[in-house]
Amino acid sequence: GDSVTQMEGPVTLSEEAFLTINCTYTATGYPSLFWYVQYPGEGLQLLLKATKADDKGSNKGFEATYRKETTSFHLEKGSVQVSDSAVYFCALTRRGAQKLVFGQGTRLTINP
Amino acid sequence: GAGVSQSPSNKVTEKGKDVELRCDPISGHTALYWYRQSLGQGLEFLIYFQGNSAPDKSGLPSDRFSAERTGGSVSTLTIQRTQQEDSAVYLCASSPDGAGGPLSYEQYFGPGTRLTVT
Numbered sequence: 001g002d003s004v005t006q007m008e009g010p011v012t013l014s015e016e017a018f019l020t021i022n023c024t025y026t027a028t029g030y031p032s033l034f035w036y037v038q039y040p041g042e043g044l045q046l047l048l049k050a051t052k053a054d055d056k057g058s059n060k061g062f063e064a065t066y067r068k069e070t071t072s073f074h075l076e077k078g079s080v081q082v083s084d085s086a087v088y089f090c091a092l093t094r095r096g097a098q099k100l101v102f103g104q105g106t107r108l109t110i111n112p
Numbered sequence: 113g114a115g116v117s118q119s120p121s122n123k124v125t126e127k128g129k130d131v132e133l134r135c136d137p138i139s140g141h142t143a144l145y146w147y148r149q150s151l152g153q154g155l156e157f158l159i160y161f162q163g164n165s166a167p168d169k170s171g172l173p174s175d176r177f178s179a180e181r182t183g184g185s186v187s188t189l190t191i192q193r194t195q196q197e198d199s200a201v202y203l204c205a206s207s208p209d210g211a212g213g214p215l216s217y218e219q220y221f222g223p224g225t226r227l228t229v230t
Contacts, residue, residue, distance in 0.1 A: 036221075043116075044203065044221040089155060098168060099145065100205075100219060102155035 002027040006090050006103035013080055014111050021075040021106050023064075023090035031092040033057075033066050033073040034100070038087045047075075047088070082110045114138065116222035118204050124228045125194055133189045133225045137206030144187050145207070145219060146171075146179060150200035158202075161187060194229045201226050 007022040025031065035047040035057070048057030050066035050073065057064050062077045073090060090103040117136045125131050137144050146158040157171040161181045172178070176194075181187040191198055205219040 043223040044205075046218055046220075049218070091155075098143065098160050098162075099157040099171070100147070100155075101157070104154045 002031070002092060002094065002101045004090050004092055004101055004103035006088075006106050008104075009106040010109060011106060012109045012111065015082055016079045017110075019075070019077040019080045019084075019108070021088055021090075021108070023073045023075065023103060025071050025073065025090075025092050027071075027092055027094060027101075029094055030068075031094045033064070034091045034093070035062070035064055035073070035075050036089040036091060036102075038089070038105075040086070044089070080108075080110050082112050084108060085110045116204055116206050116220055118202075118222040118225050120225060121223065122226045122228075124230060127196060127229055128193055130190065130192045131194055131227065133191075133202050133227070135187045135189070135204030135206075135222060137185065137187070137204070138208075138220055139185075141206035141208050141220070142184065143207040143209065143219075144181055145205040146187070146189050147203040147205065148200045149203055149224070153200075155203075158189070191227075194227075196229045199227055199229045 003026045005024050032051040034049045036044045037047045038044050048059040050057040053068035055066045064073050064075045087105045087107045089105045091100045093100050119134045144161040148156045159179050160168040163184050164181050176192045179189045201224040203224045204222045207219045
């Protein structure tokens with residue numbers, strides 16, 4: 001079945017550091033890929049998405065590129081802020097399947 | 113506009129009791145989803161509604177779990193004879209179009225109901 005694997009956390013960085021959170025997937029067909037973020041005490045929010053190969057999703061300084069050849073959708077940000085501290089989930093969905101399949105989540109803490 | 117709302121926000125129940133969790137999706141959203149977030153299992157899909165019908169119930173973990181949706185809007189997730197392993201945060205999400213169109217890929221999540229079974 002479909003699955004998503006994220007790099008294990010927790011991840012702790014200093015402010016202004018470069019961030020990469022790895023995400024790889026297994027799915028038949030051509031899934032759409034997402035990053036969701038869960039800030040402390042809040043619900044899940046869509047951060048960015050990409051619906052076909054080579055698409056780049058971006059939002060709030062975060063970027064991720066849909067790489068079909070490596071089945072990856074790594075999340076990057078050039079300069080993180082304390083306010084980026086949250087849990088990040090990589091996810092996929094397939095046309096017709098509707099449900100989101102999530103990775104296990106990566107807790108990110110940014111220290112000032 | 114109003115987002116997805118869920119009630120109650122917290123529920124503590126005794127093992128063996130039945131519980132009902134409610135979800136109010138964003139107005140006009142045709143698709144509705146239930147997920148469960150637990151420490152051991154991460155985020156798991158439970159059930160998907162398109163309108164009032166549930167074409168995908170594959171994630172319901174046992175026959176103690178059921179859900180319905182009425183009027184294409186509010187949904188209730190019912191857990192009968194609760195067990196301690198049912199303790200989790202139950203998340204509801206809605207989407208403007210669950211039929212595979214481009215808008216169907218964005219799901220908007222509610223704040224969740226934290227269920228604790230003692």
